[in-house]
C-alpha cells in the first residue's frame with residue numbers, strides 16, 4: 378500500500394513514500410515523513426511568500442529610498458551651487474575645511490578671519506583646485522576681528538556691497554578656554570563671550586535685514602556639545618556656547634515666517650588648533666594640544682556633516698561620539714547623576730594638575 382499525502386504533491390521529491398505499514402520501523406519512518414512534510418509545506422509557503430511578497434517589497438522600498446536620496450542630493454546640489462556662503466574663522470581648522478567643502482559644492486565663498494595673508498593663501502589654494510566646470514567663483518576675503526563690533530559692521534557692509542546678498546552665513550570662528558572660575562579675570566570671560574557670542578550675533582544681525590528683505594537666507598551656528606552640557610574648567614566657553622544655542626533657537630522661531638533657515642551644529646572633539654589657541658585664566662594662550670582634541674574627529678569629516686546639514690536644511694545636528702552624546706541625555710534625564718559625575722571629574726582633574 379502506498380501512503381500518499383496530497384497536500385505535498387508538488388514536493389514529491391522531498392517526502393518519503395512509505396510502503397506497507399505496521400512495523401515499528403515503518404511507524405517511525407511514517408512519523409518522520411509527516412514531520413518532514415510539514416516542514417516542507419512551511420518551507421514551500423515561505424518560499425512562495427518570499428518570491429511573491431518579500432522580494433518585490435524589498436526591491437520596491439530600496440528603489441523608492443534610492444530615488445528619494447537621489448532627489449535629496451540633487452536638491453542639495455542645486456541649493457549650494459552658486460550660493461553666496463560666508464564662512465568665519467576660515468583660516469584654520471573646521472572653518473578652513475568648511476570652505477573647501479562648500480567650494481567643492483560650487484558655492485561663491487566669502488572667507489573671513491583676522492589674518493588677511495592666510496585668507497588670501499586659502500583663496501588661492503581653492504582657486505587653483507577649481508575645476509572650472511564645477512566652480513568658477515574666486516573666493517572673496519574679508520578681514521575682521523569678532524571681538525571688535527565696529528569691524529564686524531564694516532565687514533557686513535563690504536560683503537553686501539561686493540556680493541549683493543548672502544545666502545548662507547556660517548558662524549564658525551571661536552576660541553576656547555581653560556581655567557578655574559575663581560582664578561579667571563572677568564576680562565577673560567568677556568573676551569570669550571565677545572568672540573563666541575557677541576561677535577557672531579552682531580554679524581548675524583548686520584546681515585539679517587537683507588535676508589528678510591529677500592525672504593531668503595540660511596544662518597548656521599557652529600556651537601559645541603558644550604552648548605548643551607557644562608564641564609568643569611570650561612565656564613566661559615560652555616557659557617558662550619549655551620548662549621549661542623539659545624540665541625539661534627530663538628532666531629529660528631522668529632525668522633521662519635521669512636523662509637530663513639537656522640541650523641545649529643554641536644560637535645564633539647575635533648582635531649584642530651582649538652585647545653592650542655584656548656585662553657587661560659590670566660588671558661594667556663594655553664598652547665597645549667589636548668589628548669581629546671588630538672583624538673577627535675577630523676575637521677574634514679565634520680565639514681562634510683556641516684555641508685550635508687546645511688544642504689538638507691537641518692535645524693540642529695549633534696556630531697559627536699557615544700560618550701559626549703550620552704552625556705547630553707544624562708544631563709537632561711538624570712541631572713543629579715550628571716552633576717555628581719562632573720564634580721568627580723573636577724576633583725580628579727585638579728588632583729592630576731596638582732600632582
Ligand SMILES: NC(=O)C1=CN([C@@H]2O[C@H](COP(=O)(O)OP(=O)(O)OC[C@H]3O[C@@H](n4cnc5c(N)ncnc54)[C@H](OP(=O)(O)O)[C@@H]3O)[C@@H](O)[C@H]2O)C=CC1
Pocket residue numbers: 465466467468469470471472490491492521522523524549550551552553572599600601602643644645646647648649650651652654670673
Ligand atoms: N575643535 C573642537 O574640538 C571643537 C570645536 N568647536 C567649534 O568649532 C569652531 C571652529 O574652531 P576650530 O576650527 O576647532 O578651532 P581653530 O582654533 O582651529 O580655529 C578657530 C578659528 O576662529 C578664528 N578666530 C578666533 N578668534 C577670532 C576673532 N576674535 N575674530 C575672528 N576670528 C577669530 C581663528 O582665526 P585666527 O586664525 O585669526 O586665530 C580660526 O580661524 C569654534 O566655534 C569651536 O568652538 C566645537 C566643538 C569642538
Ligand SMILES: CCCCCCCCCCCCCCCC(=O)OCC(=O)COP(=O)(O)O
Pocket residue numbers: 553554601602603608611614644645646647651652655667670697700701703704707718
Ligand atoms: C549611561 C552612561 C552615560 C555615560 C556618560 C558619561 C559622561 C561622561 C562625560 C563626558 C563629557 C564629554 C564632554 C565632551 C566635550 C566636548 O565634546 O566638547 C567639544 C568642544 O567644544 C571641545 O572644546 P574644548 O576646548 O573643551 O576642547
